[in-house]
Amino acid sequence: MSQLFDSSFMKKIQQLTLNTKFTLDGTHAGNRKSRSKGVSVEFSDYREYVPGDDFRHIDWNAYGRFEKLFIKLFMEEREAPVTIFLDVSKSMDWGEPNKSIASRRLTAALSYISLSNFDKVSVACFDEQVRENCRNLRGKFSFHRITNLLENVTYTGSSNIQKAIENFQMQWNRGITVIISDFFSQGSFSQVLKYLKYNKQVIYICHILSPQEIHPEFTESIRLLDSETGEILDITLTPALLSSYSKALKQFEENIKKDCIKWGAYYFNFSSDTTIEEMVKEVTEG
Amino acid sequence: MILKYPLGLLALICVPVIIILYLLKQKRENYIISSLYLWQNALQDMVANAPWQKLKKNLLMFLQILAVILLALIFSDPYIKTGKHEDTDVIIVIDCSLSMQSTDIKPNRFEAAKNDAIKLVQSYKANTNFSVIVLKDTPQLLIHQVNDKNKVIQEIRNLQATDTAEDLEGTIELINTLLADKPEMHVNWFGDNNIEGIDFKNINYYSYNRNGANYAITLLSYRKMQNKEEITVLSRIANFSKQDAELDISLYTDGTFFDAKRLRINAGESQNLYWSGIPVTTSFLECKIDTEDILEKDNKASILLLENVTKKALLVTKKNIYLEKILRLIPNLEFYRTTLDEEFKASGYDLYIFDGDIPMLLPEDGHIIMFNPPENQLFSINGVSEYTEILNVEHNLFEDLKGDIKFNALKTNVFDLPQWANPIMRNNEGIVAFEGYVDRNRIMVFGFDLHETNLPVQPFFPVIITKAIQELLPSGNGIRGEPSFYAGDIVELSIDPKAEEVCIITPDGNRKLIAPPFPVTSFDETHKIGKYVLEQRLGDKTMQQEFIVNAPSEKEFISSMLNNGANNIQENNETGYTQKSFIGYSLKTILLCILLGILILEWWVYANGITI
Incomplete structure (x- = not known):
């Protein structure tokens, strides 16, 4: 067991699995059962036949008793495809506690919960493109593949979320997509949401920032180096600049949140020092 | 507005320094962060990698520049000069010494100073009391506490420049004496000398010195060479300017050109120049600097070579071998000896020496020395001291001797010092020797007989007697010493x-x-x-x-040279003089308050991140 996913972490997510629901419709009402009615073995209800219904679903016993055509409704049971996009650009490997740790643990936790719910899980690590992934995993026994992927992933380059997701070759079915990133990314975030929505995805946006990004702790005059681009910026930290930074951060979060509202995505904002329980609880309970 | 210390404006050098600091990026510590995205949004001013950045409108920078300008002004101690002088008691000092005749200011320093002094007097109120001090070899209080402006102006107008050196210390002493009575008196000093050491409370200094080139002959002397029929002349040439100079020097003997030499002298230094082969018959020597400068008067010096005039002396004594031997050794002195009798009558001598008795009627055609004289109508004897020690008092006779003179006498007369006399020697009871003028005759009286003292065996005896003869019989016709x-x-x-x-x-x-x-x-x-x-x-x-x-050039121009270093004097181009003025209302306090306000404002702007 690695340091990242030690036994303590595993115990926590097993505990979380018992207490949380992470379902397709996003309302957290049933154990990966959709409220949409369909073909399955579990009877749900009757309704009167209307032209166009599949006549194979007509309950002929009921017609015998009531002389009316009734259609049998069954609870539709399906595998919910859960796709988790994890940002592994260089900017994610920063902060104290490191954002990479928090983001990978959240990825692992959500994967485990989904696998426990018999969902089909895909994890894709991206920067400018999806670099590594494991697709369509089923059952808890597949969880080790995910942890292997997460433990061995390297953080390099800058991220382009739009390019990475749009170019990701997969068969999109109605399902859940989670994006875990700091969103210091190129490409249009709004286009990403639009693309996923078009592919009938319930979208969860997990925005992770480090405490140092939320409240910078520099000395007065420093030269800032961008970890991804190597770009340089000289600043003199004054109260005025700090105030301006806070405004910029707030605006940045607001913009993401607005896009989420617009496209019906769920937005969660975490600091990297947030515990895994709190993060999972927030994501699963909404 | 007048700046008391214009050097304070040097602080303005800090203004470009501040601008450069704003142009120059600070050296900073590198700090890797996840992304610059938020910071760029916050700053909105991307910077290039060049060491300089475009100068932006920065309120802090403007405030800092303003603060530095104010600081420079404060260092300069600015005053606002009032239109009319408010002082009621004023001292005007006008330098009339030789250097004021320099022509680096037109028509010359002295005339410019006089004109400005007159203008200044006119600018005072009608009831102002003026005292005018003339600065020359001996400071003179020309007028004292006069409130008639016309009279003061007339007196200043009538002033004449002298060729003398200035007595700065004496003048300061005189001013201090006047200030002791009225400390609030305002001193207005018109001159070209160094006033760095002068520290009066209220002083306006008007300096007339543009540091023009001046050269001078500061010494001219001669020596007759032994066993040679020629004279050697020494001349000392000084360069009182700030630049090295090559000078042409000429020597004239009895009005005729004798020789010329070229000499290179470093700034502020002097050099000796020797001239030889001058005929011994020469009676008048003149040395001239032919190179033009701001003051012509000190470019020449001259000396007279005295002819030997033989003087006659009569020694009236029974016998005095000591005096006789010395008198024979004195050059250019014809010496005769006689004794005193009842029919003594002598005339035609330049000096009479009476050893012991004196005649009833003293000769009137020559000076007189008396040894052990009896009481007479010229002086009275107070008593007689025996076995006594005789000491000198301060007198020209002893100026060539080092230390005190002491000798012993078996007996000596002690005198009541006559009103016309100055003491020469004394013992513990009173004056035993004196000299002075009685009408036209100079009389020197010693109260002891040389035979009754050990003076003749003292090494200083010949020096004292020779000096006494020279005092009474100078080598020239009436001038003591070199002419x-x-x-x-x-x-x-x-x-x-x-x-x-x-x-x-x-x-x-x-x-x-x-x-x-x-x-x-x-x-x-x-x-x-x-x-x-x-x-x-x-x-x-x-x-x-x-x-x-x-010309007393050496003494006069030492202070002038010192003044060359006094750079903190403000120049007035209109009138040609330089002025150091401490008058008016000081703006220092007001400027300090404004500076404080600006510093507070700067802090507030910084703390609140206000920009323009």
Whole structure:
């Protein structure tokens, strides 16, 4: 067991699995059962036949008793495809506690919960493109593949979320997509949401920032180096600049949140020092 | 507005420094962060990698520049000059010394100073009391507490420049004396000298010195070479300017060109120049600098070579081998000896020496030395001291001797010092020797018999007697010592006792009667450079002795050279003078308050991140 996913972490997510629901419709009402009615073995209800219904679903016993055509409704049971996009650009490997740790643990936790719910899980690590992934995993026994992927992933380059997701070759079915990133990314975030929505995805946006990004702790005059681009910026930290930074951060979060509202995505904002329980609880309970 | 210390404006150098600091990026510590995205949004001013950035409108920078300008002004101690002078008591000091005749300011420094002083007097209120001090060899309080402006202006207008050196210390002392009575008096000083050491509370200093080139002959002397029929002349040439100079020097003997030399002298230094092969018959030497400068008067110096005039002395004694031996050794002295009897009557001698008795009627045609004289109508004897030690008092006789003179006497008379006399020697009971003028005769009295003292065996005996003879019989005709002086010097005279009238003819041809009344011992009006003549009329005979007054350049220009270093004097181009003024209302306090306000504002702008 690695340091990242030690036994303590595993115990926590097993505990979380018992207490949380992470379902397709996003309302957290049933154990990966959709409220949409369909073909399955579990009877749900009757309704009167209307032209166009599949006549194979007509309950002929009921017609015998009531002389009316009734259609049998069954609870539709399906595998919910859960796709988790994890940002592994260089900017994610920063902060104290490191954002990479928090983001990978959240990825692992959500994967485990989904696998426990018999969902089909895909994890894709991206920067400018999806670099590594494991697709369509089923059952808890597949969880080790995910942890292997997460433990061995390297953080390099800058991220382009739009390019990475749009170019990701997969068969999109109605399902859940989670994006875990700091969103210091190129490409249009709004286009990403639009693309996923078009592919009938319930979208969860997990925005992770480090405490140092939320409240910078520099000395007065420093030269800032961008970890991804190597770009340089000289600043003199004054109260005025700090105030301006806070405004910029707030605006940045607001913009993401607005896009989420617009496209019906769920937005969660975490600091990297947030515990895994709190993060999972927030994501699963909404 | 007047700046008391214009050097304070040097602080303005900080203004470009501040601008450069804003142009120059600070050296910063590198700090890797996840992304610059938020910071760029926050700053909105991307910077290039070049060491300089475009100067932006930065409120902090403007405030800092303003603060530095204010600081520079505060250092300069600015004053606002009021239109009309408010002082009620004013001292005006006008430098009339030689250097004020320099022409680096037109027409010359002195005239410019006078004109400005008159303008200043006119600018005062009607009830102002003026005192005017003339700065020259001896400071003179020309007028004291006069409130008639026209009279003050007239007195200043009538002032004449002298060729003398200035007595700065004496002038300061005089001003301090006036200030002791009225400390609030305002001093207005018009001059070209160094006033760095002057520390009056209220002073306006108007400086007339543009540091023009000046060269001078500061010494001219001669020596007759032994066993040679020629004279060697030494001249010392000084360069009082700030640049090295190559000068042409000429020597004239008895008005005729003798030789010329070229000399290179470093700035502020002087050099000796020797001239040899001058005929021994030469009586007048003149040395000239031919290179032009701002002051012509000190470019030449001259000396007279005295002819040897033989004097006659009569020793009246029974026997005094000590005196006889010394008198024989004195050059240019014809010495005769006689004894005193009842029919003693002598005349035609320049000096009479009575050893022991004196005649009933003292001769009137010569000076007199007496040894152990009896009481007479000229002085009285107070008593007799026996086995006594005799000491000298301060007198010219002893000026060539080091230390105190002491000798012992078996017996000596002690005198009541007559009113006309100055003491020479004393013992513990009183005065035992004295000298002075009685009418035209100079009389020197020693109260002891040389035979009853051990004075003749003392090494200083010949020096004292020779000096006494020289005092009474100077080598020239009436001038003691060499007949060359500096302007402002006192000329010591030794007038012939037979003289009925004594005049001085000044270089500009004026005849000034200095005697009668007799006695006359000195002449101090040597304010002009040139050749003077001492004229003594003895009945039908007229005796003339020339003497030379040269420029006191060395003394005069030392302070002028020092003044060259005084850079904190503000120059006024309109009137040609430089001014150091401490008058008016000081803006220092107001500027300090504004500066404080700006610093607070700067802090507030910084703390609140206000930008323009």
